[in-house]
Amino acid sequence: MHYNITRLDPFGVMVEPIAQPASVQIIDIEALRALFKIHQLVLLRGFDSFATNDDLATYCEQWGDISIWPFGKVLELVQQDKPDDHIFDNNYMPMHWDGMYRPQVPEYQIFQCVSAPETGHGGRTTFSHTVLALEYASETEIALWEKITATYEREMAFYNSRTTSLIITQHPYLNHAVIRYNEPHLEEKGVFINPSNMAFSGITETESQEFHASLRASLYDPRCFYAHEWQTGDLVISDNFNLLHGREAFTSNTPRHLRRVHINANPVFENPNLESYQ
Numbered sequence: 710m711h712y713n714i715t716r717l718d719p720f721g722v723m724v725e726p727i728a729q730p731a732s733v734q735i736i737d738i739e740a741l742r743a744l745f746k747i748h749q750l751v752l753l754r755g756f757d758s759f760a761t762n763d764d765l766a767t768y769c770e771q772w773g774d775i776s777i778w779p780f781g782k783v784l785e786l787v788q789q790d791k792p793d794d795h796i797f798d799n800n801y802m803p804m805h806w807d808g809m810y811r812p813q814v815p816e817y818q819i820f821q822c823v824s825a826p827e828t829g830h831g832g833r834t835t836f837s838h839t840v841l842a843l844e845y846a847s848e849t850e851i852a853l854w855e856k857i858t859a860t861y862e863r864e865m866a867f868y869n870s871r872t873t874s875l876i877i878t879q880h881p882y883l884n885h886a887v888i889r890y891n892e893p894h895l896e897e898k899g900v901f902i903n904p905s906n907m908a909f910s911g912i913t914e915t916e917s918q919e920f921h922a923s924l925r926a927s928l929y930d931p932r933c934f935y936a937h938e939w940q941t942g943d944l945v946i947s948d949n950f951n952l953l954h955g956r957e958a959f960t961s962n963t964p965r966h967l968r969r970v971h972i973n974a975n976p977v978f979e980n981p982n983l984e985s986y987q
C-alpha cells in the first residue's frame with residue numbers, strides 16, 4: 710500500500726499518500742468504493758490536484774455515470790458578486806440532499822477544493838449521518854418524524870421543481886431507513902437569497918416547532934455531524950443517500966473555490982418524489 714487510512718470523527722476516513730508527489734490514481738477505485746460503502750465519506754488529502762474541470766470529470770467517470778446538469782458535468786462553487794441564489798452567496802446553507810429537485814438523485818458527490826478559505830474564515834462543508842441520527846433518536850422522536858411529509862418547491866437558474874418526501878424513508882438500494890429533510894433556513898442567520906417554499910404536513914402547528922427543533926438537534930449532534938474544513942487540493946467523496954449536507958457561512962471574498970460532480974448510482978436512482986420539473 711502506498712497510502713495511509715485514518716478515521717475522521719465521528720464518521721468518514723482520510724486517505725493520504727505515504728510519499729509525495731502522488732496521484733489519486735495510485736488507489737484502485739474499487740478499494741475507495743469499499744471505504745465509501747463502509748464510512749460514507751472519503752477524504753483524499755495530499756495528492757496531486759486536478760488542474761482543470763475536464764481532468765476532474767475524467768477521474769470522476771471511473772466512479773460511475775456523471776449526472777449532467779444544464780451547465781455540464783462540473784459545478785463551480787465560487788461566491789458571486791451579486792448572486793441570484795444562496796448557493797452562490799457566502800451565507801450558511803441548511804441541511805439538504807442533492808438532486809431532490811432533479812429527475813435522478815445521485816449517489817456520490819465528489820468535491821475538489823481548488824482553493825480553500827483562509828484559516829478562521831469559515832466555509833466548512835457540513836455533513837450529517839442520518840443513519841446514526843436515527844440510531845440515537847428516541848422512540849418519541851421517531852414517532853413524530855415519521856408522521857411527516859414535506860413538500861418543497863424551488864425555482865432557480867437550473868430548474869423550477871416541486872418534490873414531496875417523507876422525512877423518514879428507505880435507502881434506495883439498502884435495507885435501512887434514512888432521513889430526507891431540507892432544513893428551513895434560520896432567519897437569525899441572515900439574508901438567504903431565493904429560499905425554497907416548504908410545507909410540512911401530518912402535524913399540528915405546535916408539533917411543527919418541536920419537529921424542526923428535535924430533528925435539527927439530532928442532525929447537528931456531534932455524534933452524527935462532521936464539518937469538513939477544506940485544504941487546497943482536498944478531494945471528498947460523500948454519500949448523498951445516507952448523509953445530508955450543508956455549508957457554514959464564510960467571510961465574503963475569502964478564496965473559497967470548490968468544484969462538485971454528481972455520480973449516479975448503478976442502477977441509476979430515478980427520483981420517486983418529483984411532482985413537477987421544468
Ligand SMILES: [Fe+2]
Pocket residue numbers: 805806807954
Ligand atoms: Fe448540496
